[in-house]
Amino acid sequence: MKxxxxxxxxxxxxVSLNxxxxxxxxxxxxxxxxxxxxxxxxRKIRGVALVADILLFWPGAIVDFATGAIYQPDKQTEAKKANTNEPITL
Structure with missing residues (x-):
């Protein structure tokens, strides 16, 4: 049990560190x-992710801002890449 x-x-x-x-x-x-x-x-911020980071474990918000994952992707840029079949580079 212990x-x-x-x-x-x-x-x-x-899980809380993520x-x-x-x-x-x-x-x-x-x-x-x-x-x-x-x-x-x-850039627009993903509100749900920010609230979840703050409520669950606030240092997670630091990681999200540092990686840029907290920001919403640009829909127009993503659509152009999908239409032109260009490889997505990271």
């Missing part, structure tokens, strides 16, 4: 990684 409790606590600890947008958000596009220049529109 081993089960320790394993369960360890599992909860490991960031939601990095794990569940899919691939991070170039649009998400590059910071917009002055005069360019800012």
């Amino acid at each position: 081993k089960l409790i320790v394993n369960l606590l360890l599992l909860i600890f490991v 960031s939601c947008a990095t794990i569940f958000g899919g691939r991070v596009s170039e649009y998400q990684r590059i910071k917009p220049l002055a005069g360019e529109p800012s």
Whole structure:
């Protein structure tokens, strides 16, 4: 019984260290990684992932912002890549 409790606590600890947008958000596009220049529109944030990061384990939000996974991908850029059959580079 004691081993089960320790394993369960360890599992909860490991899961809580993960960031939601990095794990569940899919691939991070170039649009998400590059910071917009002055005069360019800012990137939109995935609200659900941000709230989940804050409620579950706030350092996960730091990881999501550092990787760019917290930002929504650009729909127009993704559609153009899908139509032109260009390879997606990361």
